[in-house]
Amino acid sequence: SAVISQKPSRDICQRGTSLTIQCQVDSQVTMMFWYRQQPGQSLTLIATANQGSEATYESGFVIDKFPISRPNLTFSTLTVSNLSPEDSSIYLCSVVVSPNTEAFFGQGTRLTVV
Amino acid sequence: GENVEQHPSTLSVQEGDSAVIKCTYSDSASNYFPWYKQELGKRPQLIIDIRSNVGEKKDQRIAVTLNKTAKHFSLHITETQPEDSAVYFCAANNNDMRFGAGTRLTVKP
Numbered sequence A: 001s002a003v004i005s006q007k008p009s010r011d012i013c014q015r016g017t018s019l020t021i022q023c024q025v026d027s028q029v030t031m032m033f034w035y036r037q038q039p040g041q042s043l044t045l046i047a048t049a050n051q052g053s054e055a056t057y058e059s060g061f062v063i064d065k066f067p068i069s070r071p072n073l074t075f076s077t078l079t080v081s082n083l084s085p086e087d088s089s090i091y092l093c094s095v096v097v098s099p100n101t102e103a104f105f106g107q108g109t110r111l112t113v114v
Numbered sequence B: 001g002e003n004v005e006q007h008p009s010t011l012s013v014q015e016g017d018s019a020v021i022k023c024t025y026s027d028s029a030s031n032y033f034p035w036y037k038q039e040l041g042k043r044p045q046l047i048i049d050i051r052s053n054v055g056e057k058k059d060q061r062i063a064v065t066l067n068k069t070a071k072h073f074s075l076h077i078t079e080t081q082p083e084d085s086a087v088y089f090c091a092a093n094n095n096d097m098r099f100g101a102g103t104r105l106t107v108k109p
Helices: none
Strands: A004-007 A010-013 A019-025 A031-037 A043-049 A068-072 A075-080 A089-096 A103-105 A109-113 B004-007 B010-014 B019-025 B032-038 B045-051 B056-059 B062-067 B072-077 B086-093 B097-099 B103-108
Touching: A004 A089, A019 A031, A019 A089, A019 A109, A031 A075, A043 A068, A043 A075, A043 B097, A075 A089, B004 B086, B010 B019, B019 B086, B019 B103, B032 B062, B045 B056, B045 B062, B072 B086
Parallel strands: A010 A109, B010 B103
Antiparallel strands: A004 A019, A019 A075, A031 A043, A031 A089, A068 A075, A089 A103, A089 A109, B004 B019, B019 B072, B032 B045, B032 B086, B056 B062, B062 B072, B086 B097, B086 B103
């Protein structure tokens, strides 16, 4: 299993600013992912955070808007840049300890852009 | 890439009845199929999973079936209880995990 600490749990940000979300895992994991979830909606994969190299982004998500870092096997950050009200959502970090096994989730970050 | 479709989007049952949620996937290389339960304001939690070399798996009141040929899998909850009320997501995994749209299950006492 894996225990994930995701910070902050919530934030209210002004449009045009950026928010960086941190994801810390208590053990080394194979894969780390970032998802976005609108309230009452499904989980949309933003990108796979790759250790030591650029993240792999899904269609519709770009590095300039969602820069991701993963300096080691236990930590990743997602930045949501140049915020607009449309970015208001819940962002979730997810990890997989070994390929094709259970994904564990952070508690989520509820972002509101005003 | 993988595309997962999930039905129904909402499901309401009486306590004690069974609930069935169905998913289809598009990528024949997907080989791991978990189901997650998400209660309001909480993170998704795994409730059961199945791998592509197995056709059925059961854990108490919960069972999952997989038809690899047809590329569909289903979640079955028997003897439903009010605490089963939540949103359920299916997922298909081939190196990354893609989720269905979710099913909001309501169990009426």
